[in-house]
Amino acid sequence: MPRLRQVPKAADNAQIVKTMYEFLFGDRDPVAEPGTATGSRGDWWTVFALVPDVLEHAVQGFGLYQSSKRRLDPVLRELAQTRAGFAAASQFVFSQHCKSLRALGVGEDKIAAIPHWQAATCFAEVERFVLAYADCLVLDRGRVPDGLFAALKGHLADEQILELTYITALYLQHAVMSRALRTEFDDRDEAIVEVAAPEGQTARDVGRDISLPKK
Numbered sequence: 001m002p003r004l005r006q007v008p009k010a011a012d013n014a015q016i017v018k019t020m021y022e023f024l025f026g027d028r029d030p031v032a033e034p035g036t037a038t039g040s041r042g043d044w045w046t047v048f049a050l051v052p053d054v055l056e057h058a059v060q061g062f063g064l065y066q067s068s069k070r071r072l073d074p075v076l077r078e079l080a081q082t083r084a085g086f087a088a089a090s091q092f093v094f095s096q097h098c099k100s101l102r103a104l105g106v107g108e109d110k111i112a113a114i115p116h117w118q119a120a121t122c123f124a125e126v127e128r129f130v131l132a133y134a135d136c137l138v139l140d141r142g143r144v145p146d147g148l149f150a151a152l153k154g155h156l157a158d159e160q161i162l163e164l165t166y167i168t169a170l171y172l173q174h175a176v177m178s179r180a181l182r183t184e185f186d187d188r189d190e191a192i193v194e195v196a197a198p199e200g201q202t203a204r205d206v207g208r209d210i211s212l213p214k215k
Contacts, residue, residue, distance in 0.1 A: 002183045006031045006046035014052035044183040065167045072163040080134040080168040082114050087138040090175030091185040126155040137168050
C-alpha cells in the first residue's frame with residue numbers, strides 16, 4: 001500500500017478528483033475497488049487526490065506533453081520517458097510508458113532493448129541520442145557533454161529539445177515521487193539489505209583481517 005492515505009470516492013470530492021475518478025474508474029470507488037485498465041492499482045490517483053490542485057497540476061502536465069502543439073515526435077518523447085523510468089528505478093513509470101510505446105506502434109525489440117540501449121542495434125541514430133540525453137538528465141542530473149548536445153541538435157530543432165528536456169525531467173519527478181510514496185508498481189521493499197552471516201559466526205570472525213598464508 002502507498003505510504004500516504006488514499007481519498008475514497010465521495011460526493012464532496014473536488015471537481016478534478018470527481019472528473020479523473022469517473023474517467024479512470026467509472027462508478028467504482030477506487031480505494032474500495034482498485035484497478036485500472038493498464039493493470040495498476042490506481043493508487044497514484046487516490047494519493048494525489050489528497051491535494052486536488054496538485055492533482056490538477058499533474059493532469060495539466062499530462063495534457064501538455066500530449067498536446068497537438070508539441071513539435072517533438074511522440075515516439076522520441078516516449079523513449080525518453082520510458083528510459084527515465086528505468087534509469088530512476090521506477091517500475092511504475094517504466095511499465096506504463098512501455099505500454100505507451102506499444103500504443104504508438106513501436107516494435108517489441110525496441111521496447112525490450114531500452115534497459116540496455118547502449119548495446120542494442122535496433123535504434124535509429126536520433127533515438128540513440130535521445131536515450132543518451134535521457135540518461136544525462138536522470139543519471140547525471142543534467143550534465144550533458146557538448147558532443148552529445150551537438151549531435152542532438154543535428155536532428156532536432158531547439159524547440160523540440162526544450163520539449164524533450166522538460167517532459168523527460170517531468171517524468172523523472174514522477175518516478176521519484178512514485179518511489180518515495182510507494183504508489184502503484186513502486187510499492188516494493190528495499191532490495192539492498194544486510195544478508196545475515198551464518199549462524200555461529202561472531203563479529204570478530206566476520207571482521208577479522210584475512211592474510212595470505214606464508215610460503
